Amino acid sequence: xxxNKVTIHDIAKSLNLDSSTVSRALNDSPRVIxxxxxxxxxxxxxxxxxxxxxxxxxxxxxxxxxxxxxPRISRHFFSSVISGIEETAYEAGYTVIIxxxxxxxxxxxxxxxxxxxxxxxxxxxxxxxxxxxxxxxEVLKKQGIQLVFFxxxxxxxxxxxxxxxxxxxxxxxxxxxxxxxxxxxxHFSGPQNLEIYKNRFNGYKHALSKHGLPFxxxxxxxxxxxxxxxxxxxxxxxxxxxxxxxxxxxxxxxxIGAMKYLTSKGVKIPEDIAIVGFSNEPISTxxxxxxxxxxxxxxxxxxxATELLLKHIAKENGALDSQTIIMxxxxxxxxxxxK
Amino acid sequence: xxxNKVTIHDIAKSLNLDSSTVSRALNDSPRVIxxxxxxxxxxxxxxxxxxxxxxxxxxxxxxxxxxxxxPRISRHFFSSVISGIEETAYEAGYTVIIxxxxxxxxxxxxxxxxxxxxxxxxxxxxxxxxxxxxxxxEVLKKQGIQLVFFxxxxxxxxxxxxxxxxxxxxxxxxxxxxxxxxxxxxHFSGPQNLEIYKNRFNGYKHALSKHGLPFxxxxxxxxxxxxxxxxxxxxxxxxxxxxxxxxxxxxxxxxIGAMKYLTSKGVKIPEDIAIVGFSNEPISTxxxxxxxxxxxxxxxxxxxATELLLKHIAKENGALDSQTIIMxxxxxxxxxxxK
DNA sequence: CTGTTAGCGCCTTCAT
DNA sequence: ATGAAGGCGCTAACAG
Numbered sequence: 001x002x003x004n005k006v007t008i009h010d011i012a013k014s015l016n017l018d019s020s021t022v023s024r025a026l027n028d029s030p031r032v033i034x035x036x037x038x039x040x041x042x043x044x045x046x047x048x049x050x051x052x053x054x055x056x057x058x059x060x061x062x063x064x065x066x067x068x069x070x071p072r073i074s075r076h077f078f079s080s081v082i083s084g085i086e087e088t089a090y091e092a093g094y095t096v097i098i099x100x101x102x103x104x105x106x107x108x109x110x111x112x113x114x115x116x117x118x119x120x121x122x123x124x125x126x127x128x129x130x131x132x133x134x135x136x137x138e139v140l141k142k143q144g145i146q147l148v149f150f151x152x153x154x155x156x157x158x159x160x161x162x163x164x165x166x167x168x169x170x171x172x173x174x175x176x177x178x179x180x181x182x183x184x185x186x187h188f189s190g191p192q193n194l195e196i197y198k199n200r201f202n203g204y205k206h207a208l209s210k211h212g213l214p215f216x217x218x219x220x221x222x223x224x225x226x227x228x229x230x231x232x233x234x235x236x237x238x239x240x241x242x243x244x245x246x247x248x249x250x251x252x253x254x255x256i257g258a259m260k261y262l263t264s265k266g267v268k269i270p271e272d273i274a275i276v277g278f279s280n281e282p283i284s285t286x287x288x289x290x291x292x293x294x295x296x297x298x299x300x301x302x303x304x305a306t307e308l309l310l311k312h313i314a315k316e317n318g319a320l321d322s323q324t325i326i327m328x329x330x331x332x333x334x335x336x337x338x339k
Numbered sequence: 340x341x342x343n344k345v346t347i348h349d350i351a352k353s354l355n356l357d358s359s360t361v362s363r364a365l366n367d368s369p370r371v372i373x374x375x376x377x378x379x380x381x382x383x384x385x386x387x388x389x390x391x392x393x394x395x396x397x398x399x400x401x402x403x404x405x406x407x408x409x410p411r412i413s414r415h416f417f418s419s420v421i422s423g424i425e426e427t428a429y430e431a432g433y434t435v436i437i438x439x440x441x442x443x444x445x446x447x448x449x450x451x452x453x454x455x456x457x458x459x460x461x462x463x464x465x466x467x468x469x470x471x472x473x474x475x476x477e478v479l480k481k482q483g484i485q486l487v488f489f490x491x492x493x494x495x496x497x498x499x500x501x502x503x504x505x506x507x508x509x510x511x512x513x514x515x516x517x518x519x520x521x522x523x524x525x526h527f528s529g530p531q532n533l534e535i536y537k538n539r540f541n542g543y544k545h546a547l548s549k550h551g552l553p554f555x556x557x558x559x560x561x562x563x564x565x566x567x568x569x570x571x572x573x574x575x576x577x578x579x580x581x582x583x584x585x586x587x588x589x590x591x592x593x594x595i596g597a598m599k600y601l602t603s604k605g606v607k608i609p610e611d612i613a614i615v616g617f618s619n620e621p622i623s624t625x626x627x628x629x630x631x632x633x634x635x636x637x638x639x640x641x642x643x644a645t646e647l648l649l650k651h652i653a654k655e656n657g658a659l660d661s662q663t664i665i666m667x668x669x670x671x672x673x674x675x676x677x678k
Numbered sequence: 679c680t681g682t683t684a685g686c687g688c689c690t691t692c693a694t
Numbered sequence: 695a696t697g698a699a700g701g702c703g704c705t706a707a708c709a710g
Contacts, residue, residue, distance in 0.1 A: 005482075007687055018697045023689060033695060048478065053456045054397040055687035058702050063393065073421055079413040086439060095453060098437045100425060114434060117392045143344075143389065346703055357681045362705060372679060394703035397686050 006049040015043055026051065057119065065095045066309065067115035069125035071103045077298050078126065081150065084302020085124060092310055094121070105130040112136045115145075122146040122309045127154050129191055146312040150305040153195035160312065162305040162325045166196045169294045169329040170203025173248045173276040176292065176331055178211045180274055182246030186219045186237055188230065188258065190250045200250040200278065219244070223254040230257020238265065249277040252293070259291060276331070292333040301327055345388040354382055365390065396458065404434045405648065406454035408464035410442045416637050417465065420489065423641020424463060431649055433460070444469040451475045454484075461485040461648045466493050468530055485651040489644040492534035499651065500663045501644040505535045508633040508668040509542025512587045512615040515631065515670055517550045519613055521585030525558045525576055527569065527597065529589045539589040539617065558583070562593040569596020577604065588616040591632070598630060615670070631672040640666055 008026065012019040017040070024032045025040035032040075043049075057063040066089055070078040082098060089096050097118065101108040108128045115123055116139070123145060134156050140147050141158075150162040177185050187204050190197030201220075208215050218240060223229035233254065237244050249255035255277030259269060267273055269290040279293035304325055312320050347365070351358040356379070363371045364379035371379075382388075396402040405428055409417040421437060428435050436457065440447040447467045454462055455478070462484060473495050479486050480497075489501040516524050526543050529536030540559075547554050557579065562568035569592065576583055576597075588594035594616030598608060606612055608629045618632035643664055651659050 005687090008689095009687080019687090020689075020698080021696055023687095024696090027689085031695070036695080048481070050452070050455045050482065052397070052458060052687050054393050054402065054458055055702090056689075058391070058393040058397055058704090059687080059689045061702070073412065074415060074418040076413060076415075079418055082412055083439065095436065095457060097434060100422065113389070116389045118434060119391060119393055139387065142387065344703095347705095348703080358703090359682080359705075360680055362703095363680085366705085370679070375679085391703050394686090395705075397688090397702095398704045398706085400686070 005052075006044075006047045007052070008049075011040060011043050011047060011049060014047070015039060063119045063121055064093055065097060065118065065120045066306070067111075067118070067120040067123040067125075068096055068098045069101055069108065069111055069115075069123065070098070071101055071126060071128055073098065073100050077151075077296055080298025081126075081302040081305075084299035084304075085306045086302075087299075088303045088306035088310075092306075094310075101128040103129045105133075109136045112140060116140065116143055120145060122148070122313050124148050124150060124305050124309055126151045129194060132193075146309055148305050148309040148312065150301055151196070155195075158322050160308055160322045160324065162301055162308060162327065164196070164296055164301070164329050165326050166199035166329075167203040167206070169278060169331075170200035170248070170250070171207045172203070172329075172331050173200075173278070173292075173294050174204045174207035175211070176276055176333070177246035177248060177274055178207060178213065180246070180270075182274055183213065184216075184219065184242050184244050185213070185246035185248060186221065186244045188221050188223045188233055188247065188249040188251070188254045190223060190225060192222075197250050204248055216242075223249075223251060225251050225253050227253055227257035227260070230254035230259075231261040234258045234261040234265075238262075238267070245273055247273055247275045249275065252277045252279045255279075255291060278329075290334075292331065294329045295332050296329050297327055345383075345386045346391070347388075350379060350382050350386060350388060353386070354378060402434075402458050402460055403432055404436060404457065404459045405645070406450075406457070406459040406462040406464075407435055407437045408440055408447065408450055408454075408462065409437070410440050410465060410467055412437065412439050416490075416635055419637025420465075420641040420644075423638035423643075424645045425641075426638075427642045427645035427649075431645075433649075440467040442468045444472075448475045451479060455479065455482055459484060461487070461652050463487050463489060463644050463648055465490045468533065471532070485648055487644050487648040487651065489640055490535070494534075497661050499647055499661045501640055501647060502663065502665055503535070503635055503640070503668050504665050505538035505668075506542040506545070508617060508670075509539035509587070509589070510546045511542070511668075511670050512539075512617070512631075512633050513543045513546035514550070515615055515672070516585035516587060516613055517546060517552065519585070519609075521613055522552065523555075523558065523581050523583045524552070524585035524587060525560065525583045527560050527562045527572055527586065527588040527590070527593045529562060529564060531561075536589050543587055555581075562588075562590060564590050564592050566592055566596035566599070569593035569598075570600040573597045573600040573604075577601075577606075584612055586612055586614045588614065591616045591618045594618075594630060617668075629673075631670065633668045634671050635668050636666055 008019045008022040012022045021032060022040050025037045026044065068082060068085055073079055086096050097120065099111040101111060105128060108131055123140060127149065137147060148160045148162065153161055153163055174185060189201050192198055205215055221233035223233060247258065249258060255275060259275065262269060262273060269275055276292045279295055308325065347358045347361040351361045360371060361379050364376045365383065407421060407424055412418055425435050436459065438450040440450060444467060447470055462479060466488065476486060487499045487501065492500055492502055513524060528540050531537055544554050560572040562572060586597065588597060594614060598614065601608060601612060608614055615631045618634055647664065
């Protein structure tokens with residue numbers, strides 16, 4: 001293996017130029033005549049030159065690299081967001097490093113350190129469920145690395161957030177069920193230390209009260225984003241004295257577990273129990289059109305968050321104020337209930 | 340924003356040491372006494388030092404970074420593979436840069452260039468469907484960057500591959516249907532320029548012949564990994580003179596389209612038509628237990644491919660022979676057909 | 679055991 | 695319009 005490392009010096013030598021001229025030519029600087037640029041470019045291609053980003057970044061103190069931290073890449077919502085991030089970043093000449101926290105605080109801390117070591121220019125993150133301490137994030141800011149949160153709200157001051165309107169989503173999900181004629185609507189909630197699940201829950205309560213339905217504590221089942229929760233909760237749900245006719249699940253995984261269990265018990269969806277779930281996995285809805293979903297615009301969120309981050313990076317010294325962008329979710333009903 | 344860039348020189352100065360000693364201490368070199376190491380480490384932490392990987396990589400001519408190229412990150416199979424890659428890479432002290440080709444040859448070329456610019460130590464890739472020309476990959480080798488293919492076979496000589504035994508999978512899928520009593524088994528095939536789909540198709544044919552069933556050309560429907568294909572093919576399938584009672588789909592997306600269409604036409608699955616599909620999306624099988632799947636071990640594949648790549652990197656000059664690792668898929672039946 | 683020196687490849691003043 | 699020189703932060707010879 002012959003390490004074919006062509007440098008600007010090699011090009012310079014073979015053209016009887018100085019490396020600085022070559023550098024300028026390759027960077028399309030106005031301080032080099034067009035003819036020279038052409039010659040340099042041709043030679044560079046001929047020799048198979050590849051700019052060494054390490055050296056360039058080191059010198060410029062700018063890597064044109066963004067770090068992305070998500071809980072799990074395999075969750076469809078997050079991979080959609082990443083697609084959006086990548087696209088916007090790519091267009092702006094940035095490379096993206098993707099990391100998974102696996103919802104573990106310790107991994108998150110380590111990742112932040114790694115990204116700092118890599119000297120990323122900015123970080124986009126969806127904070128892990130375990131994270132309650134934010135010291136590791138303050139270090140980032142100290143190092144001058146911009147940080148934007150997406151999907152999961154983080155209320156440390158002076159950071160930008162790009163979020164989905166979960167209250168509205170929860171409200172619309174519940175109202176949809178009410179308008180379909182449901183009277184006893186259960187709720188599978190998510191971890192209440194996360195804003196998004198709190199907000200969905202509040203949307204649920206608000207819809208009930210707006211339509212004059214009572215809020216019944218027993219209709220609320222906590223869930224930890226596991227299918228198992230969906231099954232167990234459904235079991236309890238069927239055992240309730242009042243028969244449930246509607247269900248709003250704040251997370252799709254529990255909704256899937258619920259559908260599986262309920263169907264196996266002969267419950268017809270949506271005839272007997274109509275279900276609306278926040279959805280990250282479009283596949284689930286493709287396969288089972290009976291599940292109405294609150295759809296989350298992952299790609300758009302990724303783009304919005306990246307644009308915002310890039311603005312922060314550009315104004316690094318101009319101190320761009322932190323801001324919060326709220327994106328709309330939308331309810332998708334594929335198969336209408338007969339109610 | 341105060342750029343808190345602490346360097347080894349800063350540490351050295353504040354301790355009246357030389358930067359090289361600090362460097363050695365931070366790298367836990369045996370050439371520094373333990374006491375000095377302790378002092379340096381303490382000071383580094385105190386000052387909030389973060390090693391600059393750019394400088395280190397530039398100097399060592401090694402980035403400890405791997406590039407990964409997949410067609411789409413949102414396909415569950417690929418995100419599983421990536422999880423496996425990340426885990427193994429992480430343990431070995433490597434960072435991973437993930438890129439999506441979106442099945443586009445031009446994007447793939449660009450990505451390869453970007454990764455070369457980033458001076459990754461190695462690349463793991465699943466080649467795009469469009470790619471038929473491999474010049475961009477030969478450049479990698481010329482630069483001394485190791486390359487390992489996974490999932491999608493690439494038959495340029497001297498590269499390692501980590502693959503799934505698609506012939507076996509296709510065979511087992513078809514044999515499963517035969518043993519269930521199916522006599523007229525259709526096949527939704529994938530793009531035949533990709534080895535994996537050719538092999539699945541061959542497995543299908545081999546199972547038929549082994550069990551004395553005729554191979555019927557009309558039972559084979561080409562598909563391009565789109566749901567739409569699954570629907571259209573199903574329509575044609577129902578119009579066949581011989582009634583089909585089994586279907587082996589080489590890709591899950593078409594299988595999903597098929598299930599959707601067939602169910603909407605009142606066809607019972609698996610009673611009327613039993614279906615087995617190669618599956619990348621576990622969710623689909625969770626929701627619809629009627630679909631028997633050939634499951635692909637994504638995480639394991641990612642780990643295996645990464646281990647192999649790291650071996651190649653370690654022996655860069657020792658010239659490790661290229662090799663092919665074949666991983667087993669496994670058939671998962673969740674709901675038994677009544678046949 | 680620690681210090682000195684040099685240079686990885688690039689960019690950027692400053693000079694010509 | 696180009697050249698010369700220095701340095702980004704780190705490591706690896708080679709001293710001592």
